[in-house]
Amino acid sequence: MRSLKSAILSAAVALGLAGAAQASEAVHIPKQEWAHSGVFGTIDKASAQRGFQIYKEVCSTCHSAKLVPIRTLAGIGFSEDELKAIAAGYEVQAGPNDAGEMFMRPGIPADRFPSPFPNDNAARAANNGALPPDLSLIAKARVGGEDYLYAFLTGFEENPPEGVTLMPGMNYNKYFPGHQVGMPNILMPDGVTYADGTPATVQQQAHDISAFLTFIAEPHMDARKQMGVKVILFLIVLAGLMYATKRKLWSTLH
Amino acid sequence: MAQAHAPQFKNPVVKWIDSRLPIFTMLDHEYNQYPMPRNVNYLWAFGAIAGIMLVIMIATGLVLAMQYAANTHIAFESVERIMRDVNYGWLLRYVHANGASMFFIAVYIHMFRGLYYGSYKAPREILWILGVLILLAMMATAFMGYVLPWGQMSFWGATVITNLFSAFPLVGDPIVTWLWGGFSVDNPTLNRFFALHFLLPFVLLGLVVLHTAALHVSGSNNPLGIDAKGPQDTVPFNPYVTVKDGFAVVVFLIFYAAFVFFAPNYLGHPDNYIPANPLVTPAHIVPEWYFLPFYAILRAIPDKLGGVLAMFGAIAVLAALPWLDTSKVRSCKFRPIYRQFFWILAIDALVLGYAGAMPAEGVWLLVARIGTAYYFFHFLILLPLLGKLERPLPLPASICEPVLKGGGRVAAGAHAKPMEKA
Numbered sequence: 046m047r048s049l050k051s052a053i054l055s056a057a058v059a060l061g062l063a064g065a066a067q068a069s070e071a072v073h074i075p076k077q078e079w080a081h082s083g084v085f086g087t088i089d090k091a092s093a094q095r096g097f098q099i100y101k102e103v104c105s106t107c108h109s110a111k112l113v114p115i116r117t118l119a120g121i122g123f124s125e126d127e128l129k130a131i132a133a134g135y136e137v138q139a140g141p142n143d144a145g146e147m148f149m150r151p152g153i154p155a156d157r158f159p160s161p162f163p164n165d166n167a168a169r170a171a172n173n174g175a176l177p178p179d180l181s182l183i184a185k186a187r188v189g190g191e192d193y194l195y196a197f198l199t200g201f202e203e204n205p206p207e208g209v210t211l212m213p214g215m216n217y218n219k220y221f222p223g224h225q226v227g228m229p230n231i232l233m234p235d236g237v238t239y240a241d242g243t244p245a246t247v248q249q250q251a252h253d254i255s256a257f258l259t260f261i262a263e264p265h266m267d268a269r270k271q272m273g274v275k276v277i278l279f280l281i282v283l284a285g286l287m288y289a290t291k292r293k294l295w296s297t298l299h
Numbered sequence: 300m301a302q303a304h305a306p307q308f309k310n311p312v313v314k315w316i317d318s319r320l321p322i323f324t325m326l327d328h329e330y331n332q333y334p335m336p337r338n339v340n341y342l343w344a345f346g347a348i349a350g351i352m353l354v355i356m357i358a359t360g361l362v363l364a365m366q367y368a369a370n371t372h373i374a375f376e377s378v379e380r381i382m383r384d385v386n387y388g389w390l391l392r393y394v395h396a397n398g399a400s401m402f403f404i405a406v407y408i409h410m411f412r413g414l415y416y417g418s419y420k421a422p423r424e425i426l427w428i429l430g431v432l433i434l435l436a437m438m439a440t441a442f443m444g445y446v447l448p449w450g451q452m453s454f455w456g457a458t459v460i461t462n463l464f465s466a467f468p469l470v471g472d473p474i475v476t477w478l479w480g481g482f483s484v485d486n487p488t489l490n491r492f493f494a495l496h497f498l499l500p501f502v503l504l505g506l507v508v509l510h511t512a513a514l515h516v517s518g519s520n521n522p523l524g525i526d527a528k529g530p531q532d533t534v535p536f537n538p539y540v541t542v543k544d545g546f547a548v549v550v551f552l553i554f555y556a557a558f559v560f561f562a563p564n565y566l567g568h569p570d571n572y573i574p575a576n577p578l579v580t581p582a583h584i585v586p587e588w589y590f591l592p593f594y595a596i597l598r599a600i601p602d603k604l605g606g607v608l609a610m611f612g613a614i615a616v617l618a619a620l621p622w623l624d625t626s627k628v629r630s631c632k633f634r635p636i637y638r639q640f641f642w643i644l645a646i647d648a649l650v651l652g653y654a655g656a657m658p659a660e661g662v663w664l665l666v667a668r669i670g671t672a673y674y675f676f677h678f679l680i681l682l683p684l685l686g687k688l689e690r691p692l693p694l695p696a697s698i699c700e701p702v703l704k705g706g707g708r709v710a711a712g713a714h715a716k717p718m719e720k721a
Contacts (some may be wrong), residue, residue, distance in 0.1 A: 184570035273560020
């Protein structure tokens with residue numbers, strides 16, 4: 046107890062007060078074009094749907110998205126029937142039943158995406174000790190957001206640069222902080238076959254999955270921006286009226 | 300200070316209540332007739348803006364508190380439920396989270412306005428000290444609010460800041476254990492921080508009431524820093540200042556809304572979208588931007604206790620400001636030398652803020668040290684000396700003299716117009 050406490054304390058003080066010594070080897074993250082960027086940008090639903098396909102077929106074998114209810118996908122254009130079909134494709138643990146036992150049932154849209162592993166330790170055990178992070182908020186939890194996700198997914202290099210020795214089981218990534226990452230290069234050309242016929246290049250896949258992850262991290266983004274435009278227009282008009290009133294009123298003083 | 304005539308209420312209910320409990324007379328006196336110097340500029344609106352921000356924070360915070368669960372197991376998830384499932388929960392949370400930043404922006408501008416125009420000088424010392432207490436209460440509230448989402452920065456920020464108290468000899472460690480309610484930042488810490496985060500805004504509200512009460516004794520300062528000499532120098536608060544402040548509030552809300560709707564996470568840290576993990580320390584632990592100048596001062600001192608004392612000293616020195624500044628002239632307009640040092644101090648505060656965001660090493664550590672030294676030099680050495688050495692420019696005879704070139708009309712409605720509605 047005491048040693049754990051002092052270890053945490055010294056780590057906190059060293060990192061907090063002295064500041065982190067490393068980390069500042071700044072890697073430039075190239076900016077991508079996103080349909081959802083800017084004041085009037087909205088999520089590219091077709092792209093996000095393709096991204097969902099990649100999530101389902103590729104990412105979700107290791108990564109959870111446990112904060113996201115399946116019904117959230119209505120926001121990228123899936124109909125209610127499609128949502129029911131998607132949900133039914135998952136087995137969800139429920140219960141206990143009258144006999145006191147847990148049982149499996151097909152998912153419904155109100156369920157959250159089931160996780161590939163029962164807990165973090167199981168995830169580590171299956172992944173060479175590395176914990177695949179939950180993807181629910183990943184687009185908001187990384188500096189650079191979706192640009193970083195795209196850069197990361199396209200930033201793997203087969204052979205690390207000279208002088209870099211990878212630890213066993215690690216992979217080299219240009220954009221990952223520290224460059225050594227447990228996750229392998231997972232996106233392959235035509236690794237998925239898109240239902241809409243879009244050629245599945247690595248860049249296209251990285252773009253689509255990043256759009257999808259941006260969407261699940263912030264499902265209300267489109268509504269937020271649309272409300273923002275109305276709110277700001279209203280406030281500008283109100284400010285104009287207030288200013289005119291103020292001018293008129295104060296002019297009686299001089 | 301104010302005109303002494305009692306308002307005549309037409310509404311019989313208002314009249315009945317007022318003759319037994321004169322709250323309407325008080326409101327009329329303090330917010331309708333209250334004489335404001337007629338030359339105040341838009342910088343004087345930031346007090347009203349800060350007040351509006353406090354109301355917005357309490358209103359959104361109350362609703363968020365109905366949805367939030369202060370338990371380390373579910374706090375992070377409960378915030379995500381607010382974001383995803385609660386009707387307009389994302390709006391409430393972003394208004395609240397960005398509102399903290401906006402509150403600090405308004406208060407910092409309000410404070411620098413006070414510094415520039417000498418609003419802390421006699422007879423406004425207590426008014427100013429109440430303002431410093433408001434700043435302290437805001438800092439405590441904001442710090443504890445940032446802990447509630449229980450992300451990585453919440454946890455590690457709480458660990459670093461509470462550990463500051465361990466710097467005090469003898470009592471330090473017991474204080475930290477007492478603050479935590481255990482031997483590390485954990486569920487008891489989160490629980491009490493939530494309770495205190497709910498309580499402190501009302502303490503803040505009480506301080507604001509006192510701040511306003513003290514203001515209404517001495518009256519508002521103005522850009523010339525001279526006292527109002529009569530009705531020709533002032534306008535009644537309502538409608539002249541209400542509409543002017545109202546316009547300023549709306550412009551400020553546009554700025555605020557731009558963050559809420561288009562860059563809601565710009566002022567936050569991405570690490571706080573990672574659930575708290577006591578076993579993984581983030582590469583950089585940085586506080587919210589409004590703490591950065593103080594964080595730079597904390598880290599600039601090589602000794603831990605010294606750093607903590609310097610950080611608290613940076614705020615304490617503000618409370619002593621009315622006595623450190625020996626000049627009798629309030630406004631910078633008539634203090635040509637102090638005016639230049641004011642701007643150097645403002646730049647110093649920004650530089651300290653930037654240094655606070657950088658790793659405390661190499662050139663940034665040096666910058667933070669120079670900035671810290673200058674900060675204290677400004678308040679402890681420069682201001683006492685400058686008051687004695689500087690020759691201020693001649694002050695105008697009255698407020699309306701430079702404004703109206705020799706006396707003006709009394710503002711319409713300064714004496715007439717009893718309050719029509721309650």
